[in-house]
Amino acid sequence: MTVKRTPSRRFRAVLHTERPIGVLSSLKTELAVIITISTAIAFVMAWFLLKFGWSGWIAMPLTLIVSLGITYFFSRGLTSPLRQMRDAAKAMADGDYTVRVHTGTDSNDEVGQLARSFNEMAEELEHADQMRRDMVANVSHELRTPVSALQAMVENMADGIVEPTPANLESILNQTHRLSDLIAFLLDLSRMEAGAASLQIEWFDFREFIDDTVEPLEIADGGHGHTIRVLIPEDIRMEGDQDRLRQLFTNIIANALKHSEDGTEVLIEAHEDEDEGMIVTNVVNYGSQIPREARSDIFRRFVKGKTGPGTESGGTGLGLSIARWAAQLHGGTVAVVDDSRGADFEIRLPKYHLAQPNPEP
Incomplete structure (x- = not known):
């Protein structure tokens, strides 16, 4: 027995993020590395500028600007997945559950873990949305078939085209049983969704x-x-x-x-x-x-x-x-x-x- 699954017809959008830092397992460690690098570069730059005779009033602000630029460049890489998740959440609020956030295979910090959890949640929501669509289509089809058959048989009997023989009446009864079974299935499904079911032990x-x-x-x-x-x-x-x-x-x-x-x-x-x-x-x-x-x-x-x-x-x-x-x-x-x-x-x-x-x- 093989299983048929209905593929999603939507285009899957993957939001890519390039992260200069992300291989470490802790966001705190990454921030400490960024601060250390920017401080070291600022110290070396200030030392060279002062050594070559630059005024301290010029060297210090210039060093500060370079240090802030380096920190800003690396911090954008750290927070970029959060911005991508914000955009993805807005898209999901509009009904598009196909968006995903990509942080690279080497992202092991808390932001990378959050991005992977976000993608797993998006997968589940996409599956739930697809199930809802499938439910509407399946239930419509399952209800239409016996109702159409019942309508045709009853109309033929009413018009005198078909005699109400035991065989024809049994066919009508079978269609009503099919409708009853489907309604019972749907009632059970509603109990499943509600998580409520009284048990007579x-x-x-x-x-x-x-x-x-x-x-x-x-x-x-x-x-x-x-x-x-x-x-x-x-x-x-x-x-x-x-x-x-x-x-x-x-x-x-x-x-x-x-x-x-x-x-x-x-x-x-x-x-x-x-x-x-x-x-x-x-x-x-x-x-x-x-x-x-x-x-x-x-x-x-x-x-x-x-x-x-x-x-x-x-x-x-x-x-x-x-x-x-x-x-x-x-x-x-x-x-x-x-x-x-x-x-x-x-x-x-x-x-x-x-x-x-x-x-x-």
Whole structure:
């Protein structure tokens, strides 16, 4: 599975800064060096001027001017990145997140570190802005498709062109389910953005929970012929919010089914790591592999994978990001791990909520 990312269409402006000094690791040291150099040059210049018979009233002001000029020249190199960051901040305030500040590869002082941090912040803001644009485009597309299909089918029925047969009504129902799923995704996304989610913590049987989660996915799989094999001991119990965890496992398992060839098998296996107090679950999609460089990107919002060359997987691109969010709510993690069998999503969840052991009912 490969990952498709939408490149930015903007031109990236890099603000270059030449710095005579910047190789030292401390701004204070650099200032001390500048003062020392300018003082030494002023002393030598004053000595030569006085030695050649210049008046002190002329030599001293001239020496002072040269000293100030040297200090000004080097200090501009020190503060130039700050001016560039000021200009970049103004550009970002106007909505251009492509600007970057360049201080050279040998800038190790506080100003250079600040410039690099500024560039990292600009990268994140550019990514967030691109995600916002992608969200508008994706949501518009995802909503338009089922709405257009519903409108066409209902208009045809109203005009008497199409009969309200069970098959046509089922098609309408499928489109409404698609709209409902998209709205649920968007509601989950809003909870993610707000950082708010109420959890109903309770003890439950993990094997039974997985069986209940898998059943509707097997029905929805239709004629693809996938087999979901569950290898989970029956004595595993854990503490958590079943609704949020069902979002987690539904999205991970549905993703495995989506990227599996028809007639293949998806494996769900779990065990309890007693040393760490974790329930470790692996969802394995046989035959498919995810490149290492794409393993972090697939958990970003609105990033869609490909089922083959030039074939986009469809969906909203929100499922895996919501799965990771649900795991993090429980203090757990979701990651793609190395597995020769295929794409392996490993889900690690604490047996006890917030790692605080509570008595089982």
